Amino acid sequence: MTDWSQIETWDRSYYLHNTQAKSEHQFAAVDRQDGNYIVLADGTRLLDFQSQLISDSLGHRNPGVYDEIRRAMDRYGHVFFGMANEYRARAAKLVIEDILGSSSPHWAGRMRVLASGTEAVENAITMARLFTGRQVVLTQSHSFHGLTVGATMLRGYRNNVTPADSPDAVRDVPGFPTAGYIPVPAPERQDWSGNDILPSLAATEAMIRAVGPENIAAIITEPMLGAGGLPAHKDYLPGIFELSRKYGFLWIDDEVLCGFGRLGEWFGYQLSPGIHPDIMAVGKSINGSSMPVGAVIASTEISEFIEGARWWSGSTWDGHPIVCASIVGALETMLRENLLSQVRSRGAYLKDKLDDLASRHPCVGHVGGHGLFYAVDMVKGDGTPIIAEDRWTGFTGDLSQHPNNIVAGECAKRGIFLGGFVPNTIKVGPPFTITEEEIDTALAAFDEALTVVDNTYC
Numbered sequence: 001m002t003d004w005s006q007i008e009t010w011d012r013s014y015y016l017h018n019t020q021a022k023s024e025h026q027f028a029a030v031d032r033q034d035g036n037y038i039v040l041a042d043g044t045r046l047l048d049f050q051s052q053l054i055s056d057s058l059g060h061r062n063p064g065v066y067d068e069i070r071r072a073m074d075r076y077g078h079v080f081f082g083m084a085n086e087y088r089a090r091a092a093k094l095v096i097e098d099i100l101g102s103s104s105p106h107w108a109g110r111m112r113v114l115a116s117g118t119e120a121v122e123n124a125i126t127m128a129r130l131f132t133g134r135q136v137v138l139t140q141s142h143s144f145h146g147l148t149v150g151a152t153m154l155r156g157y158r159n160n161v162t163p164a165d166s167p168d169a170v171r172d173v174p175g176f177p178t179a180g181y182i183p184v185p186a187p188e189r190q191d192w193s194g195n196d197i198l199p200s201l202a203a204t205e206a207m208i209r210a211v212g213p214e215n216i217a218a219i220i221t222e223p224m225l226g227a228g229g230l231p232a233h234k235d236y237l238p239g240i241f242e243l244s245r246k247y248g249f250l251w252i253d254d255e256v257l258c259g260f261g262r263l264g265e266w267f268g269y270q271l272s273p274g275i276h277p278d279i280m281a282v283g284k285s286i287n288g289s290s291m292p293v294g295a296v297i298a299s300t301e302i303s304e305f306i307e308g309a310r311w312w313s314g315s316t317w318d319g320h321p322i323v324c325a326s327i328v329g330a331l332e333t334m335l336r337e338n339l340l341s342q343v344r345s346r347g348a349y350l351k352d353k354l355d356d357l358a359s360r361h362p363c364v365g366h367v368g369g370h371g372l373f374y375a376v377d378m379v380k381g382d383g384t385p386i387i388a389e390d391r392w393t394g395f396t397g398d399l400s401q402h403p404n405n406i407v408a409g410e411c412a413k414r415g416i417f418l419g420g421f422v423p424n425t426i427k428v429g430p431p432f433t434i435t436e437e438e439i440d441t442a443l444a445a446f447d448e449a450l451t452v453v454d455n456t457y458c
């Protein structure tokens with residue numbers, strides 16, 4: 001039996017925690033995870049309706065993934081990148097040939113397996129700079145690409161700190177803006193109804209001209225902003241693709257959160273026919289987040305450039321056999337069980353139910369998304385965001401009255417793990433293995449939580 005009070009003492013004393021100051025830290029310990037459920041140390045069973053960080057897409061400890069990991073562990077420990085292993089080759093073949101091989105136009109050349117989505121982004125940016133010989137990377141407001149010294153400088157949420165003695169202050173990581181990164185506006189929302197070019201695209205084009213396309217290595221975008229919970233208008237990504245072709249720089253598509261099925265296609269960019277990235281960063285759903293993982297996928301042209309050269313790159317963990325086995329297990333499970341079509345059908349069921357909630361709750365301003373990822377934006381009675389800073393938040397002050405935290409608390413009381421990152425937005429992203437009955441259960445709790453927000457703010 002685990003002695004949870006001892007564990008709490010050690011955790012509070014020695015672990016370096018994320019996002020909460022020690023004075024406000026809540027000890028929410030997980031005892032075990034099964035399928036779509038999390039069991040806490042006190043015995044509480046929660047339906048994981050946001051797949052942890054919109055990451056654990058196949059449910060917890062999916063048998064198809066874990067059986068492959070077990071088989072791999074009977075043969076392999078760690079193999080460094082200078083030697084091949086069976087699973088590295090099988091994982092790359094599955095992605096490049098079986099999943100991307102039939103994409104039209106055909107663009108993907110090679111994949112490298114890494115230890116995190118952040119590393120995938122870092123590799124993508126380095127490759128873009130090496131290939132083009134240029135430095136500047138354009139990056140969207142409200143986007144999230146990771147929190148390392150390089151990736152954190154992409155515009156959006158940047159690893160900043162609110163010191164314990166000044167809860168209304170925010171100390172940014174010194175050095176921003178870093179030479180080489182220039183923010184462009186976030187996409188317009190789903191409900192843009194103008195006939196002209198999207199305002200965000202027009203502003204991005206003006207920025208490209210001001211910076212000078214000859215200085216721009218790439219633009220990096222998310223298909224649907226994950227941390228920011230922001231779906232783009234259907235014309236946005238095609239517009240970004242066209243700008244990259246018109247001005248001759250690369251398009252890096254960060255699919256770490258949306259890739260491998262989350263939006264109902266293998267990759268989010270495939271919601272827009274005829275476009276394709278030059279480099280793609282992936283992670284999370286590539287192995288259902290069963291192991292720390294990321295991967296970078298390069299076009300045939302960039303792959304040939306890298307492969308024809310000696311690229312002095314690499315980490316101890318590149319192509320790790322057990323991680324690659326987890327990818328093989330996850331992707332073969334997705335293909336065998338046709339989980340992509342399940343994401344589409346369960347997603348349509350979920351979207352109908354969310355639209356119904358929106359029609360009944362004054363605090364729901366907007367529901368947008370695809371597949372099994374929806375952002376629900378909450379507003380005041382007059383339709384304006386409840387927390388005025390909205391996606392520009394610095395996470396300062398009293399966070400307990402932020403509507404995302406109210407919803408998270410009310411849902412947890414009712415056995416549902418569901419919340420959001422930015423203050424006014426709930427990110428609904430259940431695992432691909434969710435059932436219709438579980439969707440009903442989760443949305444009944446969400447319904448009641450939204451009534452609390454209605455009563456508080458509308």
Ligand SMILES: Cc1ncc(COP(=O)(O)O)c(C=O)c1O
Pocket residue numbers: 053116117118119121144145146147222226227254255256257258283284293294
């Ligand atoms: C779009 C996007 N890019 C990159 C990352 C960073 O990935 P990781 O947390 O695996 O380092 C994330 C993580 O949430 C993400 O959502």
